[in-house]
Amino acid sequence: MKLSRRAVLGAAGAAAFTTLAGCSGDDDGETDNAKAQDYSANREGAMDSYAVGQQFKASAPLTFPIMMLSNAGYPYKEDWLFFKELTKRTNVTLQSTVVPGSDYNQKRSVLVSSGSAPTIIPKTYHPDEEAYIAGGAILAVSDHIDLMPNLKEQITKWNLEPDLAAWRQEDGKYYLLPGTHEEVWQDYSLAVRTDILQQLGLSIPKTWDDFHQMLKAMKQAHPDVYPLSDRWSTPPQPGGNNLLQLVAIAYGSKAGWGFQHANWDPKAKKFVYTGAQDGYKQMLQYLNTLVSEKLVDPESFTQSDDQAKQKFANGKSFVMSCNAQTLVNEIRKSIATIPGATVLKIPVPLGPSGAVLDASRLESGVMISAKARESKNFVALMQFIDWLWYSPQGKMFAKYGIEGQTYTGSVDDGTFKLAPDVNIAGLNPAGTKNLQTEYGFFNGVFVYGGTTKLLNSQFSKEEQQFQEEMNKRKPIELAPAHPLSAEEREQVTLWETGLKDTVYQQTLKFILGTRPLSEWDAYVGELKSKNMDKYIEVHNAAYERYKKAHG
Template sequence: MVQLSRRQLLAAAGAAAVAGLAACSDGDSDSGNLDGKRAGAMDGFKAGDQFKATEPLKFSIMLLSNQAYPYKADWPFWAELTKRTNVTLEPVAVPGSDYNQKRSVMVSAGNAPLLIPKTYHPSEEAYIAGGAILAVSDYADLMPNYTDKVNRWNLKANLDTYAQEDGKYYLLPGVHEGVWQDYSLAMRSDILTKLNLAVPKTWDEVASTLREMKKAYPNQYPLSDRWSTPPQPGGNALISIVGQGYGVNAGWSWNPAFWDANAGKFAFTGATEQYRQMLQYLAGLVSEKLVDPESFTQTDDNARQKFASGKSFVMCCNAQTLVKEARKDIAKLPGATVTKIPLPMGPMGASLPPDNRLENGLMISRKALENKNFVALMQFVDWLWYSDAGQMFSRWGIEGETYSGKVEDASFKLDPKIKWSGLNPGAAKDLQVDYGFSNGVFAYGGSTAMLNSQFSDEEKVFQAEMHKREIRPVPPGHPLTVEEREQATLQEAALHDHVDQQTLKFILGQRPLSEWDAYVAELKGKGLDQYVGTMNKAYERFKEKK
């Protein structure tokens, strides 16, 4: 038997490792040359065209199986999709409860399907370094509908916020023509009428409305809120919408980067004056006993129970929970009615943050690039997710079968035997459960007309009110390098953690706001200045490149 010395063994191992690395990095020469990857693709595919692969194709997709409408293989959606595009999707069904975890494992193990939808920025950044995800911005030219919408709807600046340091982005987000404000407060309108109160327009008026309610029902908390699941501080929706009024991304719309347009640089959201004012407002509500302190810790079930039994009159809602939950919950309270009030305004006046124009989106596995159908795949994605026809199809289904009319001239009508959210509530069939349309994996984003088509009349009134508001400018991009991001992620985690904890303490009155300066000093101790410095350095770099 041949005896190997330890040194020889080490050398052999080293050589093997180098060979392995070389094998891994040979995919870098990919952009540009797409010859041999056009099988099944359409020649001259342009915006507005119906995509149909020239040969039958199959693409794998990770499919979030929503608990409210679990995946079914016999949804008419699948058959019709194949009929129109010649593409069959092969879903890997993942329970919605743990979608992110399975996505992480599959992507990290190199086992992910070609299409990975339902990804929220910035979670795609975790996969970039591993090289498993395609830099989709390199191939935007294969997607005429997408580029068309980005240009027409002026989304360039929004996309800049998704870019990495190399200027590329890795997620194809859902794109909205206008800002879609869905969340606001649900209020018991019968109580408003009874107490002779007008619908409050500003957060200050909300406070006085709650005061009046408290006067009439001194033993109750008028507002008891839901959506307090960690990791955010609790009262996540409430803090988020109050924050909007004060101009900060807080609660579950938390964004650590606060763009200070006057100073021309970034600041840390949790240390801004705006954030302090927001806390002051909320702390005031709690100390006056207008807001249930449990709002920030209780489960959704508890909050709904209080609302259902008439112990509270106000809670956060969106269009769907208003109809499907709040209104149903109070159905047995005599005379009780509930309405979603136009989002109250704060010091920022009649304006909305720009963030909501991009939505969760789609990652594409880098291995798709080795596929001879790569171009067809991109065209297919472009048609299904970004063309008007594709969006109409995934949202409303088949004309003449599930709907009639057009969204553009508001003649759209969902077939009366099918229900969806607030539309046709008594119908026997459900568009999502029985047909597979309006599935969150495929149907999101789109034109304002498209968005309006899904609303009930009351929601249309709400949206009309929202559309009167101005959209604030998008903050500039500040893409970090890989090393910077690694460092910044750690710092941000520590800072965010502290902000969440102290936010709760400030709001609940466990810590007086007079200690604000001490709190900012604590943040400094956790690397606040360094973190802000990194962001501003990245911004300077970005500005120079532009």
């Protein structure tokens, strides 16, 4: 997939934001935001001439507090080589507030809202940061991009302004440092027991209708099994976060992990409320059918990951959500005791929306506590973050570790190899030391985005084939810029609480059949009573206002 294919969709929005947050008219071309910044009291520990291609190393030992997600697949260890080598290279020690993944979002909300959050707050998915803007708890990071030469270069080189347009507020600023990819890619899909397909004479399903028929055939052959018993049902979403997201895409909607209150309708050229869309209803109807026919385990939407994985390992289910890492690190290993069992990550099935790819070149990012701006080490902080999260050297370090110890060669010229005793995601099955659990590298807290070559370096030939298939699909149209004023943002944030609770609760009821879909109109009425129409009016008014002002 070529970069221009995605970027061209939002080019007008990018040009408009250049006007909004761009030059003041002086010949030096410096932005209004940059001119307003005085860092003279904030340079302690910073490098005087930090630039692209340069190793960041603080001029004095520094400690930066960070909110550290502890992944169940590789639980946090204070003595990981990652932390030791990071300090050696940068002169920075990270002081971790460790939070289990299951509690991360809730804990983050409490800490940020109370003003007691660590300085660095990673693993934040847009638009979660918007809830904290009105209260002034997080930094307008776009004001300080001039301190981050690697990120600044990527935004320009990869033409990421169209993607960033939806992240900006009416003040032209964004409050979340994005994970940046050179190109669009899809990781999450569904793992299917291919030996069962072979036994039943079935092909890999291409559409969600095919998928339905596959599950029916599995159920008929194995009546005591729920063919699909799923994972990733972490609250507050209604459960089945990946499954709902994948099915919703097929119907032109957003659900699960991908749920957003306001969804852009490219045909109507306006925003609509996602939870009341016809496509959202069709997604619910499809999943309700699978549950009512006992093809999907109803516990999929409430059970823990361990429960879902155990059922798959015991042959009590044949299909489960996965990504490239979990397929190799968990799922394949779990069925090793089942004679002849094989499993494959299938391309996401297609639906009425056709061969589309609902993915962004931006992923979860990093918030910075607003109080960091007053720190005497602020400039050093921004330089450090820029090096670790955005420089090619920092990305390579965070992902693969130390050249000559955990890997050799270069991803750019194709000579990259893991060390003989190191393994990650099945790249070196003979390796006895896991790069994540043993050393702390390849940690999702730090490994964000990068070049396509860097991304492809982590893929087996099997995964590369999956990527090639997914890259044949057309990315959906980017939502246009529609920044809200501070007052509007504060108001819609209040409305979102009631709307979200209603959508999440009723979504689960509709899927499980405890509320019939014949009550859809009544449900929509409940959303209206929670200010749904006013919510969408604000977003569409912001879109029209911005379009009128900037074209």
